[in-house]
Amino acid sequence: MNAEKIPDVIIARLPVYLRALQRMSDSGVKTTSSKELGDHVGISAAQIRKDISQFGEFGKQGTGYSIPYLMDKLREILKVDRLWDVIIVGAGDMGHALARYQGFVNRGFVVSMIFDNDPTKIGQQIGSLVVENARLMTEKIRQNNIKVAMLTIPAAAAQEVTDQLVEAGVKAILNYAPISLNVPDDVKVQYIDPATHLQRMTYYL
Amino acid sequence: MNAEKIPDVIIARLPVYLRALQRMSDSGVKTTSSKELGDHVGISAAQIRKDISQFGEFGKQGTGYSIPYLMDKLREILKVDRLWDVIIVGAGDMGHALARYQGFVNRGFVVSMIFDNDPTKIGQQIGSLVVENARLMTEKIRQNNIKVAMLTIPAAAAQEVTDQLVEAGVKAILNYAPISLNVPDDVKVQYIDPATHLQRMTYYL
Numbered sequence: 001m002n003a004e005k006i007p008d009v010i011i012a013r014l015p016v017y018l019r020a021l022q023r024m025s026d027s028g029v030k031t032t033s034s035k036e037l038g039d040h041v042g043i044s045a046a047q048i049r050k051d052i053s054q055f056g057e058f059g060k061q062g063t064g065y066s067i068p069y070l071m072d073k074l075r076e077i078l079k080v081d082r083l084w085d086v087i088i089v090g091a092g093d094m095g096h097a098l099a100r101y102q103g104f105v106n107r108g109f110v111v112s113m114i115f116d117n118d119p120t121k122i123g124q125q126i127g128s129l130v131v132e133n134a135r136l137m138t139e140k141i142r143q144n145n146i147k148v149a150m151l152t153i154p155a156a157a158a159q160e161v162t163d164q165l166v167e168a169g170v171k172a173i174l175n176y177a178p179i180s181l182n183v184p185d186d187v188k189v190q191y192i193d194p195a196t197h198l199q200r201m202t203y204y205l
Numbered sequence: 206m207n208a209e210k211i212p213d214v215i216i217a218r219l220p221v222y223l224r225a226l227q228r229m230s231d232s233g234v235k236t237t238s239s240k241e242l243g244d245h246v247g248i249s250a251a252q253i254r255k256d257i258s259q260f261g262e263f264g265k266q267g268t269g270y271s272i273p274y275l276m277d278k279l280r281e282i283l284k285v286d287r288l289w290d291v292i293i294v295g296a297g298d299m300g301h302a303l304a305r306y307q308g309f310v311n312r313g314f315v316v317s318m319i320f321d322n323d324p325t326k327i328g329q330q331i332g333s334l335v336v337e338n339a340r341l342m343t344e345k346i347r348q349n350n351i352k353v354a355m356l357t358i359p360a361a362a363a364q365e366v367t368d369q370l371v372e373a374g375v376k377a378i379l380n381y382a383p384i385s386l387n388v389p390d391d392v393k394v395q396y397i398d399p400a401t402h403l404q405r406m407t408y409y410l
Contacts, residue, residue, distance in 0.1 A: 172406035199220035201377035
């Protein structure tokens, strides 16, 4: 199996399956079917079977999937069977919210540093973190071998900071700045922009 | 032209084009080409021409696109040539950040109300808004003909609140709760879950 060949749209659905399995597991359920999982995530049973079968045979005809086993496999595939240190760049409202966000627990990520260039924010305590000077950012990224960053700064500064992150070795950027970023082919960017997401829905209203 | 037939993936790209055009316009540029727009958003010129041509002939061979004209057309298509009142349900960290978010300006949305069921939050001032009692939510939605909501509450309560929103007439939900929601076919949901977005990238690391 050549992992490179699996379509991005399939990869994009795996975290959603994993999240639904986690919820079932939390409520004490041990096995599930593609039908039941599909009902939880709003995707057809056939699509789920097809997606999962790209990676191997993880279920049994008749008995379905063992939830702990399938979760282990999905975590392994998504490389969240380990803990990634994530940095936040930008200690504004969104940076604060992300620094205090409880939703990363058990999902493979820990926010380990937050940076800003605003002297009034540097030194500020946010949960267990202290806002660090953005001047030290690239050095700290290299020292700690950081690969994942979340960007919560204004659009005007986003490309410049992205170039610094990439230069320092970051390979995955979750971008909250409302602007498209240019990055090399080996760097991944995901975008979160509430206005863009809302506009994708108003079309249908 | 039957708007219903245009694939969702094309609709999903239009807000990204609109955002890039807005930035060009803000910096004083009046015309662009599919090549230039493509460079800004990381999409091929051919794809952009194909996407836009689904809706009509908005550019001219040789001279390209008038940015103000194309922006008007895209706004019209996405129905953000008007201002949608949006409510926030959940006045936690993320609700606060969204209530104070400046990125909705000129993009078709205004946050008009925020609700919570926590007595310590009700009455709290956030920017120009005051947190209202969640008990009044469905009544206010109906009174003000609200169609769009952002959900920033814990996963455990998200489906129940979604059912209330849908019952009250909401047709578009931007869901920050880390759970898939069940909604009728005529209701749209978009998901923002930072951990899910991060997991979509770690696969490639």
